[in-house]
């Protein structure tokens with residue numbers, strides 16, 4: 013059934029009326045200056061509005077225009093904008109901006125094509141500058157606009173660019189400028205990427221909710237017909253990610269069990285907040301070496317038993333495996349060893365993997381097994397951006413991939429590939445070279461289930477939009 017876009021957007025506008033105006037819109041209204049809108053938009057990528065606002069205020073106090081910006085060194089710009097994500101990359105873009113603007117007489121150009129030639133300016137930024145900086149009809153399609161328009165079935169597209177082109181065809185021009193601000197506010201508050209709040213959404217009865225798994229409303233009872241939701245995430249340091257809003261992100265998953273790898277913390281180093289997240293009991297298996305490895309589970313369900321490690325000291329002192337036993341299945345959170353630079357730890361990893369396989373075979377004799385975590389291997393060429401360049405590198409060696417073959421030959425199923433055989437589906441990106449923004453990544457985080465559990469798998473996905481670590485979370489929906 014086709015939706016009425018005018019009434020949908022009117023309901024959204026009403027629902028987000030009391031919300032804070034997005035920072036770029038605010039700067040546009042307050043300054044009426046395309047240069048400031050451009051700079052604020054560059055700063056805002058992958059950064060919370062509060063941080064963007066603070067960084068923009070500090071930078072504009074020193075540089076009101078391109079001429080003033082040209083007097084600052086790259087290091088000065090970096091230190092002024094420091095709280096924003098990827099501040100070094102953005103400082104580089106802003107440092108080069110005055111030189112690039114000189115091609116346009118020192119002014120911000122007024123066409124998408126010209127804007128796209130500026131450093132750090134992609135299609136989303138260019139459209140936002142056109143719309144908010146120059147007041148022109150342009151549609152800025154970010155992740156919220158792309159996602160929500162597809163949930164509504166107003167478009168059926170796979171990429172933000174396809175969404176922009178589809179909206180140009182059918183969205184009335186009167187909505188072009190405002191649709192981004194509306195859907196960003198709506199996507200951050202109600203129609204969230206994970207567990208949208210359909211229970212309190214004004215569109216609840218009208219929205220087709222395509223591809224959506226609404227949150228369980230607070231206080232709602234467990235539904236036996238509803239699959240359990242599991243999440244696995246290598247957080248690359250739980251104390252570091254705590255400062256980036258980990259607890260709120262975890263709660264937004266609305267998951268029954270959450271596996272965490274690379275906690276890099278001893279139990280006594282954990283805050284009360286991390287140990288006692290409302291609604292969850294946490295279990296920890298840390299490495300003996302401080303700041304290294306470590307795994308954990310957050311569970312809404314009480315397990316029958318908790319098993320720490322593999323029963324062999326050389327592996328267990330690294331805190332790599334934590335098993336929760338439930339009546340219907342075993343759930344294992346594993347942080348596989350990395351083969352390391354020069355493959356120095358490849359032998360260790362292969363021994364760990366073989367010992368793990370033996371352990372799994374023992375568990376399988378009792379009940380189905382679900383093994384999630386950071387496997388530290390991309391299985392097939394489709395699972396990383398540059399397979400040819402990485403055949404001798406940790407995580408893609410023939411030995412590591414052969415173990416994965418053997419593991420799957422034992423009946424295990426890579427759940428994500430049950431639902432998605434597309435390339436460029438990654439879960440880890442290097443912090444270097446702006447790899448995440450360019451989607452130069454690897455798929456090394458998995459949910460795999462034993463043969464007996466295969467029929468119970470309902471969905472598996474990658475939550476690439478969730479930031480905070482160099483990995484993103486992966487999910488499994490499973491009907492016990």
Ligand code: SF4
Nearest residue numbers: 203208210213216219
């Ligand atoms: S009903 Fe749910 S999916 Fe639809 S717009 Fe509202 S929050 Fe989003």
